[in-house]
Amino acid sequence: xxxxxxxxxxxxxxxVYHASxxxxxGRGYVSAVVPIASYEAxxxxxxxxxxxxxxxxxxKDESMQSPGEASISEDPAExxxxxxxxxxxxxxxxxxxxxxxxxxxxxxxxxxxxGQRNPATSTIxxxxxxxxxxxxxxxxxxxxxxxxxxxxxTHGIVLLQGIITPTSSAAVAAxxxxxDGKYMLTQLDAQMLxxxxxxxxxxxxxxxGHLAKRSREAADLLHKFHHKPDEFQWESLLKFxxxxxx
Numbered sequence: 122x123x124x125x126x127x128x129x130x131x132x133x134x135x136x137v138y139h140a141s142x143x144x145x146x147g148r149g150y151v152s153a154v155v156p157i158a159s160y161e162a163x164x165x166x167x168x169x170x171x172x173x174x175x176x177x178x179x180x181k182d183e184s185m186q187s188p189g190e191a192s193i194s195e196d197p198a199e200x201x202x203x204x205x206x207x208x209x210x211x212x213x214x215x216x217x218x219x220x221x222x223x224x225x226x227x228x229x230x231x232x233x234x235x236g237q238r239n240p241a242t243s244t245i246x247x248x249x250x251x252x253x254x255x256x257x258x259x260x261x262x263x264x265x266x267x268x269x270x271x272x273x274x275t276h277g278i279v280l281l282q283g284i285i286t287p288t289s290s291a292a293v294a295a296x297x298x299x300x301d302g303k304y305m306l307t308q309l310d311a312q313m314l315x316x317x318x319x320x321x322x323x324x325x326x327x328x329x330g331h332l333a334k335r336s337r338e339a340a341d342l343l344h345k346f347h348h349k350p351d352e353f354q355w356e357s358l359l360k361f362x363x364x365x366x367x
Contacts, residue, residue: 126276128154128276128277128278131154131272131276131278131280132154132278135152135154135280136152138152139151139152139282148304148308149284149285149287149304149308150282150283150284150285151266151281151282151283151284151285151308151311151312151315152280152281152282152283153281153315154278154279154280154281155268155278155279155280155281156277156278156279157240157273157274157277157278157279159323160240160268160270160273160279161240162323162324163318163319163322163323164207164240164241164243166321166322166323166324166340166343167205167207167243167322168207169343169347170322170343170344170346170347171204171205171206172202172203172204172205172346172347173202173203173321173343173346174200174201174202174203174250174346174358175200175201175203175247175314175317175318175321176198176199176200176201176317176358176359176361176362177198177199177200177201177310177313177314177317177362178196178197178198178313178362179196179197179198179199180197196362198359198362199249199250200249200250200251201247201248201249201250201263201314201317202247202248202249202250202252202253202260203245203246203247203314203318204245204246205243205244205245206243206244206245206246207241207242207243208241208242208243208244209241209242210238210239210240210241210242210270211239211242211269211270211271212239213238213239213271213274213275237274238274239270239271239273239274240270240273240279241270242267242268242269242270243267243268244265244266244267244268245265245266245267245318246262246264246265247262247263247264247265247266247314248260248261248262248263248264249263261286261305262286263285263286263305263306264283264284264285264286264305264306264310264311264314265283265284265286266281266282266283266315266318267281267282267283267284268280268281269281269282281315283311283315285304285305285306285308285311286304286305286306287303287304287305288303288304288305317361320335320339320361321339321342321343321361322343324336324340338357338360339361342357342358
């Protein structure tokens with residue numbers, strides 16, 4: 122963007138763009154605008170804990186459960202394996218002066234006026250745990266979340282884009298959606314998984330400025346999953362299932 126845009130304008134453009142996908146239904150896409158402080162806090166945990174498993178609530182009337190499902194209380198849950206990928210930081214665009222009637226493309230730079238670089242771009246791939254157990258690194262992702270950090274230093278925001286994988290029988294339309302509307306996950310499932318990532322990777326503070334109890338428990342599960350697997354208890358993970366349902 123050669124012309125200066127406000128945060129509100131970028132947010133509106135990002136939202137409208139994704140709402141226009143899939144023949145104007147927005148199906149198969151999730152989008153959001155994340156404050157830079159929240160993104161950097163998530164990145165700190167992501168670098169330390171690049172893999173994890175999220176529980177996703179399933180309908181109560183499902184009579185058959187796959188190996189990747191478990192039950193607690195009255196609601197079953199399906200586990201999804203997630204993995205972060207970090208990529209080089211994008212260059213920082215230089216907006217043209219406001220009084221320039223005929224702005225010319227300006228070179229991109231590595232740092233802003235304060236000498237700060239953009240954060241790394243990141244992608245989160247999510248697939249059912251049963252698929253990951255069967256295929257490991259070849260498991261097909263059902264949902265992919267990408268964080269674009271191009272406006273991190275210029276506007277203090279990160280653009281989030283989530284894409285649900287179309288079913289193998291569905292051809293991809295010109296606008297990126299599945300023409301028959303068939304995807305590996307429902308729109309609600311994708312939204313709940315995106316919230317699950319936030320629940321475990323974005324530290325939440327209490328009223329006194331300390332890490333909230335639930336956020337401490339989430340951090341403890343992340344640590345045990347990576348460094349103390351013998352102490353990791355699936356039952357503790359399932360307690361977070363309540364936060365990942367409609």
